[in-house]
Amino acid sequence: MGLPFTKMQGLGNDFVVLDGITRPLDVDASLVRALADRRHGVGCDQVLLVEPSTRPGADYRYRIWNADGGEVEHCGNGVRCAARLLHHKGLIDGAVVCFETAGGLARVELLAPPRVAVDMGPAVLEPARIPFDAPARAPLYPLEVAGSDYAIGAASMGNPHAVLPVTDLDNAPVARLGPAIEAHPRFPARCNAGFMQIIDRGHIRLRVYERGVGETPACGTGACAAVVVGVVNDWLDHRVRVDLPGGELVIDWEGEGQSVMMTGPAERVFEGSYLTDKA
Numbered sequence: 001m002g003l004p005f006t007k008m009q010g011l012g013n014d015f016v017v018l019d020g021i022t023r024p025l026d027v028d029a030s031l032v033r034a035l036a037d038r039r040h041g042v043g044c045d046q047v048l049l050v051e052p053s054t055r056p057g058a059d060y061r062y063r064i065w066n067a068d069g070g071e072v073e074h075c076g077n078g079v080r081c082a083a084r085l086l087h088h089k090g091l092i093d094g095a096v097v098c099f100e101t102a103g104g105l106a107r108v109e110l111l112a113p114p115r116v117a118v119d120m121g122p123a124v125l126e127p128a129r130i131p132f133d134a135p136a137r138a139p140l141y142p143l144e145v146a147g148s149d150y151a152i153g154a155a156s157m158g159n160p161h162a163v164l165p166v167t168d169l170d171n172a173p174v175a176r177l178g179p180a181i182e183a184h185p186r187f188p189a190r191c192n193a194g195f196m197q198i199i200d201r202g203h204i205r206l207r208v209y210e211r212g213v214g215e216t217p218a219c220g221t222g223a224c225a226a227v228v229v230g231v232v233n234d235w236l237d238h239r240v241r242v243d244l245p246g247g248e249l250v251i252d253w254e255g256e257g258q259s260v261m262m263t264g265p266a267e268r269v270f271e272g273s274y275l276t277d278k279a
């Protein structure tokens with residue numbers, strides 16, 4: 001008997017989505033790594049599990065694991081895909097659904113397909129809550145990485161992000177610096193490393209080396225974190241077009257204490273059954 005799943009993607013950030021609603025499902029790191037394996041398994045950046053909600057105000061709970069098997073707090077592209085899938089299955093009344101995640105609540109609205117809008121909740125800038133080791137909160141932090149000194153922004157969207165401004169994104173040292181920032185000791189839970197090029201006050205280009213995965217075509221929480229860092233440093237206005245290698249997200253943030261709003265696509269790719277018994 002195989003494990004049914006739905007393959008989905010948002011700007012090429014791809015997911016194996018599991019149904020924990022019809023019946024409870026035990027997901028562990030080894031199953032995640034097997035599913036995520038692009039040669040021996042299905043292949044994905046993250047595995048998502050949608051379950052009945054456990055808290056008032058939420059319609060469903062959704063959990064996220066990176067391809068390395070680590071469970072994490074939030075996934076922006078993933079929450080759009082989870083909402084699109086529930087709507088397709090007739091499990092949402094109307095066009096709005098609220099998910100509880102380990103990183104907080106996410107209110108999702110299905111727009112004209114394939115677009116989906118998400119209230120990602122507030123950004124967290126207090127170093128201890130990112131978590132990031134720093135003596136005090138600052139718009140930028142000095143960080144020594146691989147023997148050189150950089151200035152990074154740091155924020156959490158439920159999950160930790162470092163944001164490094166660059167002037168030439170196409171030639172940014174993502175493969176070299178990404179892993180070093182991801183595993184930097186000042187990020188005790190590791191982090192997602194964003195490389196941001198400012199085009200103008202309403203437009204950035206972004207590449208993200210994701211915690212537990214590597215560089216992905218798009219990172220929703222990374223786009224949110226990059227815009228937050230840009231607004232905090234007065235480099236950006238409140239509505240920003242974020243060009244990622246996989247496509248465009250639109251992020252709106254009115255400032256401290258306000259939710260970060262994200263709009264982008266979410267698409268089903270195929271339904272399948274993972275044959276866990278290899279015999």
Ligand SMILES: N[C@H](CCC[C@H](N)C(=O)O)C(=O)O
Binds near residue numbers: 074222
């Ligand atoms: N790699 C992230 C989780 C997935 C985030 C990303 N796929 C998104 O769309 O936000 C982390 O370890 O926090």
